[in-house]
Amino acid sequence: MTTAPAPDAAAPSGPPPLTMTGTVLDAPDPHALAGFYRRLLGWAVTMDEPDWVKLIPPGGGPGLAFQAEAAFVRPSWPAAPGVQQMMMHLDIETPDLPASVAHALSLGATLADFQPQPDARVLLDPAGHPFCLWTPTHS
Incomplete structure (x- = not known):
């Protein structure tokens, strides 16, 4: 006969904390699309990599990111x-x-x-x- 393991007193009682950080759009040219939304919304670039750009609103909160997708x-x-x-x-x-x-x-x-x-x-x-x-x- 097997016994169930004892409950872990340190285990969290609910889901782990999760934070929505943004929405990601695929694009053939993420820099061009990020530039469009930067000018449209007035948001700032916070990450700028070859295949990825992220914008955030001036007051903080979830951002908008763009990733390269050749098959878009x-x-x-x-x-x-x-x-x-x-x-x-x-x-x-x-x-x-x-x-x-x-x-x-x-x-x-x-x-x-x-x-x-x-x-x-x-x-x-x-x-x-x-x-x-x-x-x-x-x-």
Whole structure:
């Protein structure tokens, strides 16, 4: 007969502490895409390596990173059968939707053909990742 090991009194009672540090986007040129988001958001570069760039917001918090991926395929927006689908998108709040859209377009974003709602605009970054600029609506 075997006996179960004695419980370890020092074992943690819950999950280990975890901290979300950021979101990572694949890109054929991570430096170019990081430059777009740096200018769009006004965030600072904190890591700059040959295949990796990370940005952080001025007040701290989770950042946005970009990694080189030679096999990157631009996602389709909206989703369509048989083509690369979007795996995620970024939601970026703004108090002035028209000015923010104009700013993003001036940096190299493109306005998506399909716009699902009036208080948001779907744009594509230079690598083709969809992102939403949106403004809160009040009822």
